[in-house]
Amino acid sequence: MTFDWSAVGDFMPTFWKGVLVTLEVLALGSLMAFALGLVWALAQRSSLKVVRWPVLAITEFVRNTPLLVQLFFFYYVMPEWGITLTAMVTGVIGLGLHYSTYTAEVYRAGIDGVPPGQWEAATALSLPRSRTWIAVILPQAIRRVVPALGNYVIAMLKDSPMLIGIGVLEMLGEARQFSSETFQTVEPYTVVGIAFILIAYPASLLLRALERRLVR
Numbered sequence: 001m002t003f004d005w006s007a008v009g010d011f012m013p014t015f016w017k018g019v020l021v022t023l024e025v026l027a028l029g030s031l032m033a034f035a036l037g038l039v040w041a042l043a044q045r046s047s048l049k050v051v052r053w054p055v056l057a058i059t060e061f062v063r064n065t066p067l068l069v070q071l072f073f074f075y076y077v078m079p080e081w082g083i084t085l086t087a088m089v090t091g092v093i094g095l096g097l098h099y100s101t102y103t104a105e106v107y108r109a110g111i112d113g114v115p116p117g118q119w120e121a122a123t124a125l126s127l128p129r130s131r132t133w134i135a136v137i138l139p140q141a142i143r144r145v146v147p148a149l150g151n152y153v154i155a156m157l158k159d160s161p162m163l164i165g166i167g168v169l170e171m172l173g174e175a176r177q178f179s180s181e182t183f184q185t186v187e188p189y190t191v192v193g194i195a196f197i198l199i200a201y202p203a204s205l206l207l208r209a210l211e212r213r214l215v216r
Contacts, residue, residue: 007187011178015191018174022160025091025170030153032096037103042133044108063101068162070094075166091163099152106148110141147211154200154207171195 043055062070071094074085085093114137122132161172169177175188 003190004184004187007182007184008191010182011175011184011188011191014174014178015171015188015195018169018171018192019195021088021168021173022157022170025088025095025160025163025168026153026157028092029095029099029156032092033099033103033152033156034149036096036100038107040100040104041107041111044104045111059101059104062098067094067098067159068165070098071162071166087163087167090166091160091168094163095156095159099156102152102155103149106145106152107141109148110145111137113144114140147207150203150207150210154203157200157203158196 040055040059043051044059046052046055071090074094075087075090078085118136118140119132122136127136160170163170164173164176167173171192175192178188179185
């Protein structure tokens, strides 16, 4: 078996398209996971059972079912109910919703880690409940969990190849299509594997440095 460098050159134009798609899905999915995860975390702390219990049920269900099954459900089942989404939108929603249930737990841990004295100080100052959350609790909680949130971004990157199941041509999808057209398998899959390492490993080092800085 020989490594054909000319095949790598032929693959690179479509590879870069896959990189852009991967990064787009990752960025949008991460924003959705971060925002929706905070909503889940706050709703789980609600004093109203009619709010708290349904949210707990939804997050547990999503967290304990495979991401690929959820993607198939959104893309293939929901059109039967009159809701049709493009593959790209499905990928963003699938990743964002799935990982929002994990970021919700991260936010919950961050909120629980805020010292009780902060709540007491806000009460002593007669701050409204909303002001206490926005100005006192959430800034401290989010600062504590930024590294953990970043870890889930890397996890989303590594799960992005699952989108090939619904036809999204991210990096692996482009490699598979190139391989089926040229019967070259070693080169495109090797390039994709290296690309994931080059993206994920520096990101993990950055997160470690950020974590050390935040805990000072």
